[in-house]
Amino acid sequence: MDINALSTPISEHEMYMRLALREAANAFDHDEVPVGAIVVVNNKVVAKAFNQVELLNDSTAHAEILALTSAYQSFGSKYLPDATLYVTVEPCLMCCGALYWGKLARIVYGASDEKNGYRHFTSSPPFHPKTEIIGGLLAYEAAALMKDFFRARRQ
């Protein structure tokens, strides 16, 4: 991440990522893998979601997919060219594909996912060419939630 190249001040990105982290904490409290996502358009949060794979018994119910679907419904549009999606963990291939179709302006993610993140599967970013990608924002906080979750499950 090149902070000098950011078109939005870092503090604003951090503010929204902290809302995404709050969603991730919600997931944690519901015994879901703690991932949260927020969609922001023109400095307004238009959708938020946490991973609900277990609650919905649906392995497509990742935070990003739920947040995107909510934002599409909110806007009555299948594209979000002015939107930024904040997600606490590097998106998987399914979510990258969904974000590709949505043609978002920007995707900001937190912790890397060595096992299921898109970088494990593709050598070049599978996003829309117009989408800006920023990785590693508040990664420590997002990764700590994930580690606590999986440590508790192993006990």
Next chain:
Amino acid sequence: MDINALSTPISEHEMYMRLALREAANAFDHDEVPVGAIVVVNNKVVAKAFNQVELLNDSTAHAEILALTSAYQSFGSKYLPDATLYVTVEPCLMCCGALYWGKLARIVYGASDEKNGYRHFTSSPPFHPKTEIIGGLLAYEAAALMKDFFRARRQ
């Protein structure tokens, strides 16, 4: 596709793909990009869907995603290890990712998609290692529907 290696007789695969083609024709009739999908478990159709991106204003509403979500709800399970998904067109990256998470037994697709199909983005199949992939079944019929659709849109 190596027909001799198929664990299900070709006529059965064809029968289910024709049901998926019927879904694709439904999509066509609703002015949607004509893609249809069917989920089969133990010789029973447990879900069927056609692409509804325009109807739902949701770019995640591909036939495969809708069929998977319907099948998960039907089974009360987030995995479908005994299921075969038939889809008329080569899945995109989003749908491959969704199928990966579902751990399906088999994916059978029809026409290739040179622009948006997963083979355009990845050199190795991004599916679960336990999932069998069969491509090209009734490809001509599926491709003809797509060509007719886009020809009509250009006029």
